[in-house]
Amino acid sequence: EAAVTQSPRNKVAVTGGKVTLSCNQTNNHNNMYWYRQDTGHGLRLIHYSYGAGSTEKGDIPDGYKASRPSQENFSLILELATPSQTSVYFCASGDAGTINQDTQYFGPGTRLLVL
Amino acid sequence: GDSVTQTEGLVTLTEGLPVMLNCTYQSTYSPFLFWYVQHLNEAPKLLLKSFTDNKRPEHQGFHATLHKSSSSFHLQKSSAQLSDSALYYCASTGANTGKLTFGHGTILRVHP
Numbered sequence: 001e002a003a004v005t006q007s008p009r010n011k012v013a014v015t016g017g018k019v020t021l022s023c024n025q026t027n028n029h030n031n032m033y034w035y036r037q038d039t040g041h042g043l044r045l046i047h048y049s050y051g052a053g054s055t056e057k058g059d060i061p062d063g064y065k066a067s068r069p070s071q072e073n074f075s076l077i078l079e080l081a082t083p084s085q086t087s088v089y090f091c092a093s094g095d096a097g098t099i100n101q102d103t104q105y106f107g108p109g110t111r112l113l114v115l
Numbered sequence: 116g117d118s119v120t121q122t123e124g125l126v127t128l129t130e131g132l133p134v135m136l137n138c139t140y141q142s143t144y145s146p147f148l149f150w151y152v153q154h155l156n157e158a159p160k161l162l163l164k165s166f167t168d169n170k171r172p173e174h175q176g177f178h179a180t181l182h183k184s185s186s187s188f189h190l191q192k193s194s195a196q197l198s199d200s201a202l203y204y205c206a207s208t209g210a211n212t213g214k215l216t217f218g219h220g221t222i223l224r225v226h227p
Contacts, residue, residue, distance in 0.1 A: 040124075043159065044217070094213055103149075104215060106160065109158060
C-alpha cells in the first residue's frame with residue numbers, strides 16, 4: 001500500500017502568521033494533491049502537482065501556495081494564515097497508471113487551528 | 116463544470132439491513148467514478164472504482180453500478196455491518212487531468 005506521511009499532525013497558528021504543511025510519499029507517484037476537509041463541503045482540492053517543479057491550482061487556491069521540490073515532497077504554504085483556514089488538510093498521491101483511473105492514496109491529515 | 120451530488124448527508128441503518136448511498140454526477144464527457152471511505156480519525160481510502168468495460172466493481176461486500184443513462188453510481192451492500200459506519204465519498208475524474216471531484220460525503224451510521 002502507498003505510504004503518504006504528513007507533518008505536523010496538529011498545528012496551532014496565529015492570524016497573519018506563516019504556516020507550512022509538509023507531505024512526503026515513498027511510492028514514486030507522479031501526482032500529488034492537497035485537499036481541505038470541512039463539514040458540509042467534503043474534500044476540496046487546493047493545489048496539485050504532476051511532478052517535481054510543477055504546481056497547478058485546484059478549485060480553491062486563494063490564500064494558499066504550493067511547492068513540489070522533488071518527486072517525494074509536496075508542501076502547502078499559508079503565507080498569511082486566517083481563521084477561515086482552520087480545517088483538516090489531507091495530502092494525497094496518485095497512481096496514474098492509466099489516465100483518468102487515478103487512484104489516490106491519502107496521508108493521515110493535519111489539523112490546523114488558526115487563532 | 117463537473118460536479119458530484121450525494122443527496123444524503125446522514126444515513127442511519129439497523130445492522131443487517133441493505134445499504135444504498137446515492138451518487139449522481141454531471142460531466143461533459145464519460146468520467147470514471149469512485150467511492151472512497153473514511154473511518155473516524157482515519158484517512159480516506161479507495162473502496163471501489165468503475166471499470167472501462169462496464170463490469171460491476173465489488174469490494175468488502177459493497178458494489179456499485181455505473182449507469183451512464185442516469186449519470187449515477189450508487190453504492191450498495193446487501194447487509195450492513197456495524198463496522199461499515201463511516202463517511203463515504205463519491206468522486207469523479209477530471210478530463211485527462213487525474214483530478215478528482217468529490218461529493219460532499221454521506222455519513223453512514225449502523226446501529227445494533
